[in-house]
Amino acid sequence: MSELPENDQPMPLVSHLTELRTRLLRCVIAVFLVFAGLFSFAQQIYTIVSAPLRQYLPPGATMIATDVASPFLTPFKLTMIVSLFVAIPIILYQIWGFIAPGLYKHEKRIAVPLLVSSIFLFYAGMAFAYFLVFPLMFKFFAAATPEGVSMMTDIASYLDFIMTLFFAFGVAFEIPVAVVLLVWIGVVDVKYLRKARPYVVIGCFAVGMVLTPPDIFSQTLLAVPMWLLFEVGVLCGGLIRRRSDAEQAQGDDDKPPVPRM
Template identity: 85%
Template structure:
């Protein structure tokens, strides 16, 4: 059997820890560099993120700030979160640089595909939430506001709300990567995943109920994509498994 491992020399524990510290510092530096570039646009970034709600506010209604420092701290907090999100490709690249020397060539090919897919799917989940889920959800909330009640949302509460949904949809869109990874490392097989499909569908709707506001629209808009992404993950896992079997036979 041919060893496909790269000819990297074993390193002592101290060297690994030193490299890990260096890569962590690079990640922190990248986040702060992005933050420094975005800080002057903090107000505009918050305006962009709050647009889905403001577009559905009643006439003459505005968002409010109930805390004295909220007009400054809330855009500041949002800009820091955006900096972390934008730095994710670099952070994952640093993680990859740390673990790659210990992988075989075949493992590296699959791992790179999973890494790139995880980045794309995470951003796709956030875009799905912003462009589709938020407009429908806030339109529903605005229409459901009782008569005599002014819909005037606090900017800090809104930020916490949408960041939770951004993260929920971003993580939910990672389902295909998680499915392929579980099959690849041998935790489950494709036949088992097909067998538990009905339970997965129910679980998707339960997760949608827990992670989204109590309205059927946003719950369905999270549950249905999760189920479809699970099916895509099963299909990709089947292809990966067949490719590995062919490679082993060869």
């Protein structure tokens, strides 16, 4: 007999919708509380986020605000986005609390590490972009500025630019989780992924070209980690697949023999 979910009790649709509304409300409250705590530091947050660019501005050059309300609205927008990123563990916990009652025990043993690793990898992707990609990229842009052109970036344009990269690197670092999930549920096989490795490398550079600015430098900085993370996902997927097969074989051995007629 297959093991059943721990809370294997049918619930009416209204109860599901009520619980979903409650958990969504908790997510909104969590983001609002984080925002309320960070709002007074909005200017300092923007100063920290803009540091990778400001350190490579020419002497005497500064960032500019071309819109009247940008000095207030841009840090305000950044604080809201930072609040959302900070509240991601709480949001994912609420999602987990909603779907966990319908999962089997062996599914929870896999889902919990995937959930924790997805949070860690998303933050790792943003940290990789901020501490490694941004300094190298802005140094390259500053060196490539034509003679007679002053590099003075608008604060709103800079925010839109880095938020795109933060999101791109955060999502790209989720590749191991996606690969493990696909292998675990049986959509793809590890052998197939290994055979498709050349196409994956090409796909990583194509994705890097779409998600990053139009320069080969930042494209490579995104594509290479994506490929390495794909290899990590294939390795972990193979380990989980072998473990699942071993548990299934052990379960088959534990079944009583079928009596012959």
